[in-house]
Structures are given as structure tokens and as C-alpha cells.
Amino acid sequence: MKSRARLNYLFVLIVVSGAVLLPVGPTLQTDISTRPAISAPIIPATTDKYSRYMRLGYRATAKRDYRNALVNFRKALQVRPGDRYATVAIDNVSGYAARRGRKLVFIPGIQGAPVNRIGAGTRLYRLSPPPSSITPPRSAQEPPKPPESPSLDNNATPSPEDRPTTSSGEELVTSNSQKCAGDNPCPIALLPNNDRALLTTVAYPKLLFYLPQTSREQINLLLRSTEGNAKTYELTIPAPTASGIVSFDLSALKDAEGKVLPPLEVGKKYKWSLAIVSRENNRPKDLGFEGAIERQQVDPELAKLLQQGSPSDRISLYTVNNFWYDALATLYQERQSRPDDPSLINDWTSLLESIELSSIAKEPLVPCCGAKK
DSSP: OOOHHOOOOOHHHHHHHHHHHHHHHHHHHHHHHHHHOOOOOOOHHHHHHHHHHHHHHHHHHTTHHHHHHHHHHHHHHHSTTOOOHHHHHHHHHHHHSSSSSSOOOOOOOOOOBBOOTTTTTTEEEOOOOOOOOOOOGOOOOOOOOOOOOOOOOTTTTGGGGGOBBOOOOOEEEOOOOOOOOOOOOOOOOOOOOSSBOEEEESSSOOOEEEEHHHHHEEEEEEEEESSSSSSSSEEEEEESOOEEEEEEEEGGGGGGSSSBOOOOTTTTTEEEEEEESSSSSSSGEEEEEEEEEEEEEOOHHEEEEEHSSSSSHHHHHHHHOOOHHHHHHHHHHHHHHHOOOOOOHHHHHHHHHHEEEETHHHHHOOOOOOOOO
16 A cells, blocks of 8 residues: 555656656747737826826816816826926916806917907908009119007008908008998908907818998908918809808818819918909909918817817817817807707807907898808
8 A cells, every 4th residue: 555655656756847847849939939028008197197187177168167177277287397288278268267157258368470450350451453554663662661560559551461462463451441431330350359360270260250231242252371472362252132140161262273272281370351342443442351360280188079079068168279260160050050049149149249249249140142151
């Protein structure tokens, strides 16, 4: 019995020793050496915190909880000192956080490039007649005046290089008065009363105007970049037959060769002008106004919420972040879809009141002469 137990013990010892001393074959070595290394991505904790605070700040902004938004943006800046997106978000939301209530209002931000324009989008100009063929040489003309800083003076006149021209070379000049002839109401661009280029996030933003019923036959919309000798893109269409607020899509503009306006470039500034003109050869009587626009890159966290959020959320986010054209166009589109919605009517009224255009808040939204809505 003892001999049998001893034999079993020796057998186990031999097997275990053999397993320990068993050489590793080439096939097993190859499998181990060719197996890809697997490692989890290392995400800094600061990135997670920063993104979370920015996301919470934008979500609070969308619900018009501006004080909570400001708290989270400040936390994001503490995690990532000097961050551009957090700094801009704080600057944009601070004015709203200081207000009481959650009415939809527009407070101009610090972004944008100064432009030489006047009033709440109601700057009127008159079109100069085509230049005479007997134009004196440049040296014989009055030397140009030095450029002045942007002004909100209603009598200010833009420098010649700031005024866009039509494809036929006609220059837009400022009239001495912003009053329209007789008791007729003036056309109005729906823009805030500030001296900076307003922002957009889209390639083809929409411009909104109040156009009164008029005897003039055509509307002329122009756009060009402010950089160098840029092309002018133009749209000429029949004037509307009824007064109201209309929307123009910039994708409808074409150059003199019939080429469609390319998408607005991020970071580039553009100037636009709109004129209500007569077909008669009396261009100095034509009225219009001008403004500026800049397409800007969006914070990735903000971009996600703009894609996923409701129209109401997008309107709030666009407004607070100074994307005026997008905020107004979105609200305009929602009002067209639900004209009797009291919340949309209240937002529309309070937004226009905040830019001193309450006088046209109740004007109807009308389709305009083939232009895209």
C-alpha cells in the first residue's frame, strides 16, 4: 500500500516538473509576439470636467437660466484658464445673467468687426447715377478724406471704399435724411442698433426686412466681401405688392456672369445692401440700407446642442451667442409654421422690442417676390 502511494507521488511530481520545464514551442511564441497591444485611451480628467461644464452652461443658456449658465462657464474657465470658448461664453451670457426674467432679448456681444453703419438697420442711402464719361482724372478730384472711426451719428456718411456698388458700377451714397418722402413708412432692416458686424453660423444666412407697400418696382440686394477687389453678388426681383416682413436667402444671389454666390467663408467679413428702386432712369430717388455679416466657427459643444436642441433652444443659444441672423431666421420660420402660437408671438415681440423695433412687431410675415424664405 505504501509502495503504491509512493509511486503515485512520484508520478505527480514528474508530471508537474515536466509542465514546469516544458519548453515553449515556436507556434506559441509567434502567437504572443503578434498579438496586438490593447490599451485604453487616456483622457485627461480636466478635459472631461471642461466639456461637462461647457455643456451644462449651454444647456442652461438654452433654457434661459443665465445665472446657472454663467456659473458653469466660469467653472470651465477655471479648469482651462484662458480658454477662448469659455471666455466668450462668459462675456456673452454676463449681460443676460444681470437681467431679471427670461424674456427673449438681444444684448450685443463683444464679437464681430466694427462697421460704419447707423441706426437699427434703417440707414437710408440714395443711389448715385452712373458715372459720366467725362469724369475728371483722379488727380483733379478732391482728395479722399481720412477714414473716421465708426459712429452712431445719424448724419454720418461711410467712406467710399465702404460703400458697395452694383454690377453696373453704380455707387451707393448716404442720403442727408432718414425720412422717406411724404408720410410713407420707410423700409427697415431687422438689425440691432450697434456698430459691429453681426454673426452667423451658416453658409447661406437669411436677411429679414420690413418692406412697406411702394410704387417702386424692384428690389436690389447686393453682397460682397470686404477683402480686396471682391466680386459683387446681386439679386434683382419685383417689389412685393403688400407691406410686411420678408426674408431673403443669400443663396439666391449671383454675380455678373450668372455664377451663384459660394458659401460664406468662416472668419471672412461681408457687406450687404438692399435698395428699393424704380425702373425709371432716376436712380437718385431710390432708397435702401446696408449692413455687415461675418460667418464664425462654433464651439464644438455648442454645435452639438444646436443640432440636437429644439427650435426654442436654438433660438436662445443663437441670440445669447450673438448669432443674430440665425436667431431671427429661426424664429421667423417657426412663426410662419405656427403663426398663432402665443409663446412665439411673445418671443418675436420681445426680441424686436429689445432692438427698438417694436413699431413693426405686429407687421405680417409675407412671402416676397420669388425670394427664398
